[in-house]
Amino acid sequence: MPSPFLLASIQGSQEQGESGRVLDNWKDNKNVFWTLAGPGTFWLLVFFILPLGFLFVMSFSDKAVIDGEISITEYDYLTGISNYIRSVDALYLTIIWKSIWVSALATVLCLLTAYPIAFGICFASERWKPLLLLLVVLPFWINLLIRTYALIAVFRSQGYVNLALGTVGLGPFDMLYNNFAVIFGLVYVYMPFMVLPLYATIERLDKSFLEASLDLGASQFTTFLKVTVPLTMPGIITGVILVFIPCLGSFLTPDLLGGANAIMIGNVIERQFKAANDWPFGAALSFMLMYATFAALMLRAFLAKRSAGVDV
Amino acid sequence: MTDPIVSIRGVSKRFPGGVIAVDNIDIDIAQNEFFALLGPSGCGKTTLLRMISGLETPTEGQIIIAGQDMALTPPNKRPTNMVFQSYAVFPHMTVEDNVAYGLRVTGVPADETTRRTAEALEMVKLSHLAKRKPDQMSGGQRQRVALARALVKRPKVLLLDEPLSALDAKLRDDMRMELTRLQETVGITFIIVTHDQDEALSMASRIAVIDKGAVQQIAAPSELYEQPATRFVADFIGKVNLIDAKVLSRSGKSISCEAKGLGKLKFDTDKTCGDSVAVAVRPEKLKISKAEPKAAGLIKVQGKVRDVAYYGDTSHIVVSIKGGPDLQVNVQNDSRTGGSGVERGQAIWVSWMPDDSLVLTE
Numbered sequence: 001m002p003s004p005f006l007l008a009s010i011q012g013s014q015e016q017g018e019s020g021r022v023l024d025n026w027k028d029n030k031n032v033f034w035t036l037a038g039p040g041t042f043w044l045l046v047f048f049i050l051p052l053g054f055l056f057v058m059s060f061s062d063k064a065v066i067d068g069e070i071s072i073t074e075y076d077y078l079t080g081i082s083n084y085i086r087s088v089d090a091l092y093l094t095i096i097w098k099s100i101w102v103s104a105l106a107t108v109l110c111l112l113t114a115y116p117i118a119f120g121i122c123f124a125s126e127r128w129k130p131l132l133l134l135l136v137v138l139p140f141w142i143n144l145l146i147r148t149y150a151l152i153a154v155f156r157s158q159g160y161v162n163l164a165l166g167t168v169g170l171g172p173f174d175m176l177y178n179n180f181a182v183i184f185g186l187v188y189v190y191m192p193f194m195v196l197p198l199y200a201t202i203e204r205l206d207k208s209f210l211e212a213s214l215d216l217g218a219s220q221f222t223t224f225l226k227v228t229v230p231l232t233m234p235g236i237i238t239g240v241i242l243v244f245i246p247c248l249g250s251f252l253t254p255d256l257l258g259g260a261n262a263i264m265i266g267n268v269i270e271r272q273f274k275a276a277n278d279w280p281f282g283a284a285l286s287f288m289l290m291y292a293t294f295a296a297l298m299l300r301a302f303l304a305k306r307s308a309g310v311d312v
Numbered sequence: 313m314t315d316p317i318v319s320i321r322g323v324s325k326r327f328p329g330g331v332i333a334v335d336n337i338d339i340d341i342a343q344n345e346f347f348a349l350l351g352p353s354g355c356g357k358t359t360l361l362r363m364i365s366g367l368e369t370p371t372e373g374q375i376i377i378a379g380q381d382m383a384l385t386p387p388n389k390r391p392t393n394m395v396f397q398s399y400a401v402f403p404h405m406t407v408e409d410n411v412a413y414g415l416r417v418t419g420v421p422a423d424e425t426t427r428r429t430a431e432a433l434e435m436v437k438l439s440h441l442a443k444r445k446p447d448q449m450s451g452g453q454r455q456r457v458a459l460a461r462a463l464v465k466r467p468k469v470l471l472l473d474e475p476l477s478a479l480d481a482k483l484r485d486d487m488r489m490e491l492t493r494l495q496e497t498v499g500i501t502f503i504i505v506t507h508d509q510d511e512a513l514s515m516a517s518r519i520a521v522i523d524k525g526a527v528q529q530i531a532a533p534s535e536l537y538e539q540p541a542t543r544f545v546a547d548f549i550g551k552v553n554l555i556d557a558k559v560l561s562r563s564g565k566s567i568s569c570e571a572k573g574l575g576k577l578k579f580d581t582d583k584t585c586g587d588s589v590a591v592a593v594r595p596e597k598l599k600i601s602k603a604e605p606k607a608a609g610l611i612k613v614q615g616k617v618r619d620v621a622y623y624g625d626t627s628h629i630v631v632s633i634k635g636g637p638d639l640q641v642n643v644q645n646d647s648r649t650g651g652s653g654v655e656r657g658q659a660i661w662v663s664w665m666p667d668d669s670l671v672l673t674e
Contacts, residue, residue, distance in 0.1 A: 211367050212400035214387045216414030216465065226417070230404045 059083055059283035072277060083284035092268065096288065099265040102179060102254075103247035106186035110194040110243045111236065113187065118198035118235075136195045144189065148256045151185055152176060155257075177259035185253040193242040201235025237300050245293050265289055315379065316340035317501050318364060318469055323373030325359050325525075333359040335525035336373070341469075341518075346495050346502045348516035350509060352548070356525040357505045358397075361471050364503065365394045378468050393462035394471040397478070401446045401457045407433070408442040410457050414465045432464035435494070452483045463498060472504040476511055488515055509549050513537065521545050537594075543672050546592045553598070553639050554672075555591040567671070573636015574613055579666070585673035593669035595642040598662055600629065600654065605663045612663035615639065617654050629654060631662050 057077060064074035086092075121132045139147060154160050155175040165171040175181060209231060213223040229236070251266030258264070265285065272282030318341040325334040333356040341347045349357040362368040364375060366387030375382045378391060393414070402410050411432050415425040433439045436456040446454055455475065462470055475491065476484045492515050495502045506512050512519045513533040521528040521536065521544070529541040540546035543554065557571035566580050571591050579591075599605070605612055615633035622645075629641045639662055654660060 206398060206400065208396045208398050208400040209402060211387070212394070212396055212402075212461075213413070213417075215365055215367065215392075215394045216417065216461065217388045218413075218417040219388060222417050226413075227402060231402075233404075 055283040055286060058280050059287050061280045063278070063280065075280065083281045084288070086281060087284045087288050092265075092285065092288075095263060095268055096265050096292070099248055100292065102183060102262075102264060103186070103244050106183045106190070106247050107194075107240055107244040109183065109187045110191055111240060114191060114194035114198055114239065115236075117191075118195050118202050121195075121199055122202045133199070136192050136199075139189075140192065144252060145256075147189070148185060148253060151181075151188065151257060155181060155184075176257060177261055179258070179262050181257040182254045182262045182264070185257040186247050186250060189250075189253060190243040190246060193246070194239040197238040197242065198232065198235045201232045205231055233303075237303055241296060241300055244296060248292065249289060315343075316376075317343045317345075317378055318503070319374075319376040320360070320364070321374040321376065323360070323363060323370045323375060325356070325363060325368065326371045332525055334363070334370075337522075337525070337527055339520055339527065339530065341501060341503060344499055344501055346492070346515060346517045347504070348512035348519040349503065349505045349522055350512040350519050350548075351507065351522035353507050355522045357507075357522050358473055360522070361394075361473055361503065361505045364469070365392050365471050366390045367394075391468040392471055393465045393467040393469075394473065395455070395458045395462050395475050397473040397475075399451075399454045399458040399478075401454050401461070403446050405445075406442065407438060407444050407446070407449070407457050410446070411460045411464050414461060428464050432460040435463065435497070436460045451478055452487065455479070455487065459494070463494070463500070467500060469501045469503060472502060474505055474507070476506070476508070484511075491515060513549070521548060523548070539670070540592065540672065542674050543590055543592075546590075546670070546672060551595050551640060551642075553593050553595060553637070555593075555636055555639075557589050557591050557671075559585060559587050559589060569671075571636070573633040574611065577611060577666075579669075579671045581671045581673070583671075583673045585671070590672045591669050592672050593664055595628065595640040597668040598639065598641040598664050600631070600641050600643065601661050601663065602658075604661050609666065610663045611666055611669065612661055613639075614659065614661050617656055617658045617660055620654060620656060631660060633662070 058075070060079065060081060060083070061075045061077045062079045062082065064071040064076045066074060117136070121129060121136075124132055152159075156162075157172050157174070157176075159175075161175065162172040165173070205228070209227055210223055213227045214220070218226065249266050250264065251270045254262055254264040254267055255270075269282050269285045269289070272278045272285060276282075318339075320337055320339040320341075323334060323337050324332065326332050335356070337360060349360060351357045359368055363370050364377070366382065366385060366389075382390060402413065405413065408429060412425050412429045415428060420428070430439065430442075433442055436459050438453065438456050438460065441449065441453065446457065449457070455478075459475075472491075476487055479487060488511065491502070491504075504512075504516065513536075516533060518530060518532055519536055520530045523544050529536060529545045531539070531541075536545065536549055540549060540552075546552045547554065555571050555574060557569040557574075557577070560568045560570055560576070562568075562585075566578055567585065567589075568576060568578050569589060569591075571577050574591070577591065604614070613633050613636070615631040617629060618632045618638060619630040621628040621630075625645060626642050627645055629643065631639045631641060633639060641662060
């Protein structure tokens with residue numbers, strides 16, 4: 001999973017500006033340096049780099065053939081790129097492509113919903129702010145599995161939505177086990193990851209920029225497009241990445257809400273590791289996904305460079 | 313006054329929670345005036361400025377700009393532009409784009425926008441930095457961008473919120489002159505908010521002194537300094553010695569009073585007064601002498617030098633008098649030797665012409 005790496009890169013990019021001197025100071029002292037850097041380094045190395053390296057090697061390996069039979073537990077290591085060749089098969093490319101657009105759509109919907117929420121919280125009174133933020137993170141306190149099953153209760157044929165629609169003579173509609181259900185589930189699950197970075201940037205935004213824009217003759221809408229959005233771009237980009245990347249790799253939500261009709265690449269990978277017992281191919285697919293993730297991160301770096309100076 | 317460009321009539325602003333920021337203010341500001349709203353922080357002057365710009369709505373009263381009631385006019389439709397205290401120069405745009413912003417969003421044709429932007433940058437001497445981003449500029453330069461951005465709109469009224477407070481002392485003096493020069497060249501009414509009396513006195517043609525949301529006095533700088541209407545104004549504008557006095561008798565325009573430490577004094581005043589007044593006199597109007605001054609009609613008192621502070625061009629001498637407040641006397645150090653020539657602990661006479669002092673009734 002790419003998430004620790006991702007978080008580190010995002011935090012790093014935000015701290016570059018200010019931390020220079022403090023870092024210099026504790027870098028000078030070797031003992032202090034290793035006391036502070038040691039645990040993190042150990043953690044990354046043992047629980048992240050090594051397993052990832054193992055999977056990377058695995059992606060270039062094959063299951064061993066012993067006595068003419070394919071072994072269940074043994075592997076021939078570093079046999080070539082056959083797994084990658086398999087992974088660019090039209091079947092998998094279709095699923096990867098579908099995962100990308102489902103994730104992209106979920107991210108856009110997340111952004112469109114989260115922006116007004118974040119804005120609302122920022123302009124709420126000091127008394128309401130902590131409560132509203134608590135409501136945003138409240139779902140984290142409940143297990144993802146339970147929340148997803150709860151969604152099934154909402155959307156199934158005899159669920160609340162269909163019940164409500166039935167009273168006005170509509171439906172019942174099939175809202176489960178399709179792309180709609182998956183996208184809705186993803187938006188629901190990852191919404192806080194979009195709201196929080198947006199909230200952080202909007203909160204820091206100097207409101208006199210907006211006032212200046214109005215004062216100079218711009219309408220509220222123009223002000224939003226030409227001042228608010230560009231100035232909150234760092235939050236938008238961070239939110240988009242924090243939502244898009246986990247969406248791309250998600251398997252629980254499409255598994256429970258999408259069923260067989262709305263499979264995503266995460267489900268394929270999961271099946272390679274479990275049902276199909278084909279770790280090398282699962283590893284190759286995982287790395288394909290990681291490359292897509294890196295591409296997204298590079299896009300962020302590119303966009304961040306373009307909006308340089310905005311990081312107020 | 314011929315038709316005022318800005319007319320503030322009975323304007324009040326109450327914030328939720330019962331805070332009265334502005335309390336029933338009336339001000340008329342004439343075309344081409346350099347008008348200052350002066351007061352301590354929290355006195356409501358910025359709120360008043362924001363109500364003129366439309367960023368804040370009055371709870372009561374009317375604001376009329378160029379003959380039109382602005383009650384239903386949002387800030388983007390008002391003939392005013394504002395220079396914000398934080399400048400609010402857009403960090404994601406170049407200097408040029410910042411200045412052109414107000415023209416572009418209101419649909420001014422591209423060639424006219426380019427021409428007017430260039431003119432505005434020329435006016436604030438920033439043409440050579442047109443392509444810079446604000447984060448590569450100093451505070452003073454950013455302020456010029458904010459000025460150009462507001463002036464390029466050719467507003468009827470330019471509003472400036474504490475424009476000099478974020479600049480260092482040297483730059484502040486330059487900018488003060490620059491603002492006066494600009495105001496004369498562009499011929500636009502300037503309304504400036506400041507808590508700095510020097511700023512207001514040196515730049516403005518008229519000043520409204522505001523305290524606790526209410527206007528204390530509206531007058532030209534010299535009148536404000538020499539004829540303060542209230543204790544607050546006398547104390548807020550420049551240094552002043554205030555001596556409490558009890559009114560003994562009144563006859564026509566003159567009153568007789570007993571001032572603390574000074575004894576019985578007679579003053580002419582056309583203001584009605586209660587039983588207690590204050591005698592106000594500026595430190596530079598006081599004279600010191602070692603021997604008792606002989607001239608007739610002087611107000612004089614003997615005291616002891618408590619403190620001498622040397623400021624180069626002047627010395628500030630604090631004299632304590634029996635039964636009254638300490639008096640501050642400012643003397644010019646006009647010879648190179650000796651400074652003020654007085655020492656701490658020395659007995660000394662303080663005197664002044666009665667006309668140089670003023671009776672304050674409220």
